[in-house]
Amino acid sequence: MERVQFQxxxxxxxxxxxxxxxxxxxxxIKQIMQKRTSFETTxxxxxxxxxxxxxxxxxxxxxxxxxxxxxxxxxxxxxxQSVSDYALVRRQxxxxxxxxxxxxxxxxxxxQYIQVAKKEGAKTLVGRIxxxxxxxxxxxxIRLNPESTEMWREYVKMELGFVESLRRRWGVLGIDVEDTxxxxxxxxxxxxxxxxxxxxxxxxxxxxxGDEARLRVGxxxxxxxxxxxxxxxxxxxxxxxxxxPCPASLRDTLLDHLFTLLHETLPAxxxxxxxxxxxxxxxxxxxxxxxxxxxxxxxxxxxxxxxQNAADERLASAYASFVRDWCxxxxxxxxxxxxxxxxxLLAQRKSATPSPALLAETITLLxxxxxxxxxxxxxxxxxxxxVLRLARKFTGKDNTKHSAQVWLARLDAEKQFATGxxxxxxWDEARGVVVGTGTDTVWLWGLDPEPDWETSNGRGTGSxxxxxxxxVRLLERLLGEGHRMQDATAWSAVxxxxxxxxxxxxxxxxxxxxxxxxxxxxxxxxxxxxxxKRARGDTGSDARSPSMAYVDARAARVRHVGxxxxxxxxxxxxxxxxEEAASEEVPACSGRVLETIFEQWRRKDGVHATVAWxxxxxxxxxAKAATDIVMRARSSLSDVERIELEHLWKKEVDEDVEATSRxxxxxxxxxxx
Numbered sequence: 001m002e003r004v005q006f007q008x009x010x011x012x013x014x015x016x017x018x019x020x021x022x023x024x025x026x027x028x029i030k031q032i033m034q035k036r037t038s039f040e041t042t043x044x045x046x047x048x049x050x051x052x053x054x055x056x057x058x059x060x061x062x063x064x065x066x067x068x069x070x071x072x073x074x075x076x077x078x079x080x081q082s083v084s085d086y087a088l089v090r091r092q093x094x095x096x097x098x099x100x101x102x103x104x105x106x107x108x109x110x111x112q113y114i115q116v117a118k119k120e121g122a123k124t125l126v127g128r129i130x131x132x133x134x135x136x137x138x139x140x141x142i143r144l145n146p147e148s149t150e151m152w153r154e155y156v157k158m159e160l161g162f163v164e165s166l167r168r169r170w171g172v173l174g175i176d177v178e179d180t181x182x183x184x185x186x187x188x189x190x191x192x193x194x195x196x197x198x199x200x201x202x203x204x205x206x207x208x209x210g211d212e213a214r215l216r217v218g219x220x221x222x223x224x225x226x227x228x229x230x231x232x233x234x235x236x237x238x239x240x241x242x243x244x245p246c247p248a249s250l251r252d253t254l255l256d257h258l259f260t261l262l263h264e265t266l267p268a269x270x271x272x273x274x275x276x277x278x279x280x281x282x283x284x285x286x287x288x289x290x291x292x293x294x295x296x297x298x299x300x301x302x303x304x305x306x307x308q309n310a311a312d313e314r315l316a317s318a319y320a321s322f323v324r325d326w327c328x329x330x331x332x333x334x335x336x337x338x339x340x341x342x343x344x345l346l347a348q349r350k351s352a353t354p355s356p357a358l359l360a361e362t363i364t365l366l367x368x369x370x371x372x373x374x375x376x377x378x379x380x381x382x383x384x385x386x387v388l389r390l391a392r393k394f395t396g397k398d399n400t401k402h403s404a405q406v407w408l409a410r411l412d413a414e415k416q417f418a419t420g421x422x423x424x425x426x427w428d429e430a431r432g433v434v435v436g437t438g439t440d441t442v443w444l445w446g447l448d449p450e451p452d453w454e455t456s457n458g459r460g461t462g463s464x465x466x467x468x469x470x471x472v473r474l475l476e477r478l479l480g481e482g483h484r485m486q487d488a489t490a491w492s493a494v495x496x497x498x499x500x501x502x503x504x505x506x507x508x509x510x511x512x513x514x515x516x517x518x519x520x521x522x523x524x525x526x527x528x529x530x531x532x533k534r535a536r537g538d539t540g541s542d543a544r545s546p547s548m549a550y551v552d553a554r555a556a557r558v559r560h561v562g563x564x565x566x567x568x569x570x571x572x573x574x575x576x577x578x579e580e581a582a583s584e585e586v587p588a589c590s591g592r593v594l595e596t597i598f599e600q601w602r603r604k605d606g607v608h609a610t611v612a613w614x615x616x617x618x619x620x621x622x623a624k625a626a627t628d629i630v631m632r633a634r635s636s637l638s639d640v641e642r643i644e645l646e647h648l649w650k651k652e653v654d655e656d657v658e659a660t661s662r663x664x665x666x667x668x669x670x671x672x673x
Contacts, residue, residue, distance in 0.1 A: 004040045010037065014087035021084065023070045035059060043098065050106065053099035057092050061116075064088040089120050092604065104136055121208060146523045148593050153236045160244050167247065229265040231272050234258065242282055255279065270318040277301045278322070291335065294326065296492070298339060302346050305358075313357050319346070320361035327365060337376025344378060356403040359394045363409035369417055384417035395430075404430075404438030411445055432484050439490045443478065472509055475502040479565060499561070499571045506557050507578040514550045514586070550586060554579060555593045562600050571606035572597060576612055583616075590615060604635055607641050611648045618656055 001661045015032065018024045024032070039056040057326055067088060071079075096113040110133040117126045132139060142151045197486070241254050259279050266272035277300035280293045301319045308315045323339045343365065347358035364386045366377065374382050381390050391410040407430040414423040427446045434442045479498050485491040532645055558575065561567060576597045583594065601609035610633040617626035630649050634642050 003044050004037060007040045008033070008037060014084050017082050017087075018067070021071075021082070022074060032063065033295055048102060050099065050109065053095055054112075057095050057099075057116075060088055060092045060095065062141040064092070065350075092120075093122075093125070094244050108135055109225050116333045147230065149233045150235050152233055153223065155239055156237055156240060157244070160240075160246060164246060170431035171188065171230055181361065188314065210245065231266060231275065234266070234272065234275060238279070240560075248522055270312075270314040273304050273315060274301060274318045274322055277304065290331070292334060294331075295338070298322075298342055302342055304348060306349075306352070309593075313355060315485055316355040316415055317357040319343070320357050324361060324365065327369065330496070330540065333373055337373045340369065340455070341376075344381065354394075354397050354399050356400050356405045359397075359400055360403070360409040363387070363394060364408070367409070367413045387413055388417050398627060402433055402435040404434045404436065404442045406432055407442055408438065411442075429610070431481065435486055439485065439487060440494045440497065443485070443494045447474070447478075447501060465509070468505055468509045468512060471505045472502070473503060478544075494581055495566065496568050496571060497503065499565055499567065500574055502565075503561065503571060506561075507582075510550065510553055510557065510582075513553065551593065553584060558593060558596050558600075567600065567604070569601065569608070572604060573608065573612070574599035576601060580612075580616060591620070602633070606637055607645045607648065610645060611652060614649065615652050618652065 011033070013022075015029050019026060019029055039052070039059065042052045043056070072525060093113075093116075096109075096116070099109060100106075100113065110129065114126055114129050114133070117129060122346070140149065142155055145151055191356055236256065237258055241251060241258065244251070256623050259276055262272055262276055278297045281290075281297055285293055305319050320343065323343045326339055327336045340362070343358065344362045347355060347362045357455065357496055366381050370382065370384060370387055381387055385393070391413045394404075395401055395410050410424055411423065411430060414426045418426075424446070427442075430442050430445075475498055479495065482491050485494070558579070561571075561575070574623055576594065579593050579597060583591065594613060598613040601612075610630060614626040614629045617623075617629065630645065633645060637645060
């Protein structure tokens with residue numbers, strides 16, 4: 001307790017000052033003393049906890065925030081500084097120091113300390129804390145993390161900061177860095193002999209420091225031989241050097257050095273080739289300078305594509321993305337037309353194998369800008385008909401007719417320029433020929449964007465039923481075309497996505513059917529509804545309630561998808577969630593449909609199926625049945641699955657107990673809110 005008493009004695013001066021300034025009352029000071037004594041007593045116990053220190057710090061931070069608010073309200077303008085102005089912040093730092101003596105290895109605690117010091121503007125302290133933290137945790141440094149782009153960027157930024165400090169020193173000395181070797185010498189010769197010697201001495205120092213600055217930053221830009229160079233590192237450093245406030249001569253020198261390293265270390269990397277070709281395209285370029293620089297970059301990149309191996313699509317993709325990115329910028333239309341024309345000529349050159357990336361991007365850009373850039377595009381592709389002809393020609397080439405990338409570009413052109421039937425025929429043809437990457441996207445193309453069936457958007461219920469029905473029929477047709485896809489792996493992914501959408505569409509279809517069938521007693525349904533009910537064979541003679549018929553329809557849906565398609569665990573989970581929601585909306589939807597899903601789902605995923613079904617039982621007052629389901633499932637699971645099941649089920653039970661306790665408290669009239 002002696003340590004607690006010592007800490008109390010240290011507080012007296014600051015607390016008295018707070019009372020003297022009228023920021024806190026005597027009663028509040030007494031409460032502060034009691035609270036601090038409680039914290040200090042907690043910290044001197046045999047095994048203190050990290051949370052005790054953090055709670056103490058949080059209390060002091062809140063106290064300081066309150067002091068500042070009251071001071072701003074009571075005093076107008078700056079006041080003479082006294083001990084209470086900095087004592088509360090100093091106590092926060094003091095508690096952090098005591099915590100770090102106990103928990104030196106806690107990196108998070110060091111970071112919190114640094115953040116608080118930054119917030120309070122203690123720059124010198126931040127530097128000292130960081131140095132101590134790095135000594136205790138050297139594995140966070142760049143030597144053991146040589147592949148960290150963020151660390152290299154910060155390292156270069158630190159060296160640039162050193163250079164900036166040297167530049168400011170030269171400014172204080174009256175030395176112009178740009179003309180140190182020229183006009184500075186001339187001025188020195190014109191000065192008196194003593195002054196000449198002094199100026200030459202300063203000039204030599206400045207030249208040495210300038211060389212050192214360039215050497216330091218250049219060294220920090222050098223990619224270490226022990227790590228594999230990454231293009232992300234060069235992109236990050238280029239962005240830093242191009243925007244950092246430093247003399248133009250130093251920036252140019254460092255960028256030249258960076259790009260020399262880039263060319264040496266990644267000579268064949270497509271992204272590196274693009275970065276090297278576009279190195280002069282700085283953000284502040286405009287007018288003729290922008291036009292000339294952009295054309296130079298385009299010529300360099302297109303020339304590299306022509307010289308590259310035709311089998312390598314990566315460089316072609318890099319050039320295509322370059323053209324696309326610049327067409328999306330706010331530049332003159334003539335420049336956009338120039339870039340698209342250059343891309344088209346490169347894509348259609350006869351001396352090389354057609355590139356899917358170039359052909360696809362050509363169609364995409366022509367489709368997007370055909371109207372706005374009509375006068376700047378080549379005569380062979382400046383009308384919708386010519387763009388369509390070109391797109392159909394590209395998908396007919398032997399080397400690109402199986403490319404999903406080219407087909408997707410053509411499908412978008414068909415959708416924009418052709419009739420709906422033409423687009424559907426093109427999509428049907430594409431599904432039968434595409435192979436490789438992007439096949440799944442082609443198969444799903446005609447289904448996007450997925451309608452928002454949850455909102456009517458002004459449509460009547462009958463209209464929605466028709467639209468949803470058409471969607472369901474289309475999905476069934478696609479699910480039956482699996483034999484047309486050559487890649488079995490790709491079909492598995494496509495089939496799962498189709499089934500997810502099929503489950504959603506059939507769920508919405510059933511909800512709409514319930515709305516149509518729950519007509520108030522005595523009300524005559526509209527003619528359209530009677531016609532649809534007759535088409536389904538529902539003459540009204542069935543004595544069952546509409547809700548029971550709805551339950552039977554949902555059960556039939558589950559049996560149908562389980563028997564007709566290869567369902568995955570993910571799809572069963574979605575169907576279970578849909579039926580679980582239906583069981584809450586319609587009382588007649590009991591758990592029998594969910595139990596049917598559970599029996600199917602658990603064959604694919606015994607853990608999550610069991611937890612979902614048991615959770616529903618528990619929520620509906622069937623705790624014993626839920627426990628039996630979990631215990632029965634344990635015997636059929638592996639050790640790893642059993643552990644996961646126990647963990648998830650314990651979490652569900654704990655949440656249920658907590659929710660029950662909360663409900664009991666809310667219902668108890670004796671509980672005061």
